[in-house]
Amino acid sequence: MKKSKIVILGGGYGGLITSRKLEKLLKENEAEVTLINKHEYHYIATQLHKTGAGTASDDKITLHIPDLLKTNKVQFKKGTVERVDFNNQQVCLEYGEKVDYDFLVLALGYEVDTFGIPGVEENAFQIRSFRSTKAIYNHVIHQFEAYQVDQDPSRLTFAVAGAGFTGVEMIGELVEAMPKLCSKYSVPVSDTRIINIEASGTVLPGFDQKAIDFTTNYVKKHGVELMTSTKIMECTPTSIKLDNGTNIPARTLIWSGGVRGNRLLEKLDLPVERSRVKVDNYLRVEGMTNVFCIGDAARFMKNDKDALPPTAQVAIQQAEVCGPNLIATLRGESLSTFSYHHKGTVASIGNTAAVGNVFGFKITGLFAALMKQVVEARYLFVLGGPALVVKQFAKIKKPHQQVSVSRNK
Numbered sequence: 001m002k003k004s005k006i007v008i009l010g011g012g013y014g015g016l017i018t019s020r021k022l023e024k025l026l027k028e029n030e031a032e033v034t035l036i037n038k039h040e041y042h043y044i045a046t047q048l049h050k051t052g053a054g055t056a057s058d059d060k061i062t063l064h065i066p067d068l069l070k071t072n073k074v075q076f077k078k079g080t081v082e083r084v085d086f087n088n089q090q091v092c093l094e095y096g097e098k099v100d101y102d103f104l105v106l107a108l109g110y111e112v113d114t115f116g117i118p119g120v121e122e123n124a125f126q127i128r129s130f131r132s133t134k135a136i137y138n139h140v141i142h143q144f145e146a147y148q149v150d151q152d153p154s155r156l157t158f159a160v161a162g163a164g165f166t167g168v169e170m171i172g173e174l175v176e177a178m179p180k181l182c183s184k185y186s187v188p189v190s191d192t193r194i195i196n197i198e199a200s201g202t203v204l205p206g207f208d209q210k211a212i213d214f215t216t217n218y219v220k221k222h223g224v225e226l227m228t229s230t231k232i233m234e235c236t237p238t239s240i241k242l243d244n245g246t247n248i249p250a251r252t253l254i255w256s257g258g259v260r261g262n263r264l265l266e267k268l269d270l271p272v273e274r275s276r277v278k279v280d281n282y283l284r285v286e287g288m289t290n291v292f293c294i295g296d297a298a299r300f301m302k303n304d305k306d307a308l309p310p311t312a313q314v315a316i317q318q319a320e321v322c323g324p325n326l327i328a329t330l331r332g333e334s335l336s337t338f339s340y341h342h343k344g345t346v347a348s349i350g351n352t353a354a355v356g357n358v359f360g361f362k363i364t365g366l367f368a369a370l371m372k373q374v375v376e377a378r379y380l381f382v383l384g385g386p387a388l389v390v391k392q393f394a395k396i397k398k399p400h401q402q403v404s405v406s407r408n409k
């Protein structure tokens with residue numbers, strides 16, 4: 001009998017955990033599964049800010065996907081998806097390659113939303129992928145090198161747009177990195193500026209007051225210039241224009257003003273709302289019985305008004321249901337509905353401080369930072385068991401390396 005073909009697009013949290021689920025649950029020769037991802041590595045997106053600041057080594061943030069697949073039930077294919085032909089059930093990759101499917105999982109993740117602010121798309125750096133954050137780090141290093149020659153203060157002015165979850169994590173990492181970089185390039189720390197620009201009136205909008213107060217005090221204590229209720233109007237390669245008329249001379253703006261679903265999904269003939277694909281309670285694309293969509297790409301309504309947020313926690317939980325639902329579809333059995341269980345949120349501010357809420361308990365400081373490590377360790381455990389946890393935690397940051405990577409790829 002012809003084996004059914006399952007194709008998973010995207011090797012992020014959603015796609016990888018779905019693959020691992022299928023490895024565990026599929027019988028031998030029950031289906032042919034292919035996981036397609038742009039790169040051979042999976043990046044731990046929740047730690048990308050560390051790559052941007054150079055505070056974690058590349059091999060801590062990236063994992064070789066074929067090594068994570070434990071059986072021959074799932075085949076990995078490196079490729080960039082360009083289109084999906086839903087009528088002929090084919091995925092079209094770059095260079096004209098086509099991959100047939102019977103069942104498809106869309107797990108293509110997020111993209112950064114720059115809201116059309118002039119110059120941001122072209123001149124700001126993005127926390128979008130391993131490559132885009134590596135480009136941040138290479139740029140920072142270059143600014144330190146150039147400063148030694150021209151002493152232009154705009155080179156050592158590092159601005160982060162957005163004081164939400166990702167913005168605060170990026171700021172925390174820059175605070176951590178700056179003294180080491182200054183010492184390496186023999187520059188006084190007082191020559192550097194770290195600026196956090198946020199349109200709303202507070203850091204971490206949506207977090208509780210304890211977390212907000214802790215974060216505000218922590219970053220200010222570490223010399224960060226916090227500009228809340230301030231909007232960026234324009235960004236050029238050498239300056240940032242604010243709505244209060246100020247023009248900040250700066251060559252680095254790291255944009256973390258918001259994310260949206262992968263733009264590719266809007267080009268496909270899919271029910272897209274607010275840049276994400278509408279899915280039913282079983283995580284199938286609305287109106288389709290053989291196409292699932294999970295993670296940041298999916299718009300799953302938690303109630304009549306609101307969709308679930310784009311988080312790794314949601315992507316992982318959805319993948320844990322998507323895998324079994326694929327198998328149920330294949331076997332003609334009934335599917336399980338997805339329901340989300342929020343376990344908490346922890347935002348790091350460098351290595352030794354964090355804020356958040358875990359199982360209803362508000363936490364701040366070093367304890368919260370340790371909890372963040374526990375959360376990261378748990379993910380590694382789900383992916384690769386205790387061996388992967390030990391292997392990744394044993395990795396030590398190597399001296400700053402210069403790797404040539406272009407911006408925002």
Ligand SMILES: Cc1cc2nc3c(=O)[nH]c(=O)nc-3n(C[C@H](O)[C@H](O)[C@H](O)COP(=O)(O)OP(=O)(O)OC[C@H]3O[C@@H](n4cnc5c(N)ncnc54)[C@H](O)[C@@H]3O)c2cc1C
Nearest residue numbers: 010012013014038045046080081109295296310311312313
């Ligand atoms: C700095 C930072 C910190 C974060 N911290 C947290 C946190 O603490 N907790 C939390 O829950 N969430 C956090 N998040 C959010 C979390 O990372 C995302 O919600 C999560 O990555 C979504 O998983 P996903 O599988 O949907 O997509 P992704 O992890 O983005 O994976 C998508 C995959 O698809 C691939 N891809 C994209 N387009 C194509 C294409 N055309 N062809 C082939 N492959 C393609 C990408 O390369 C990627 O591998 C953080 C995000 C950032 C940036």
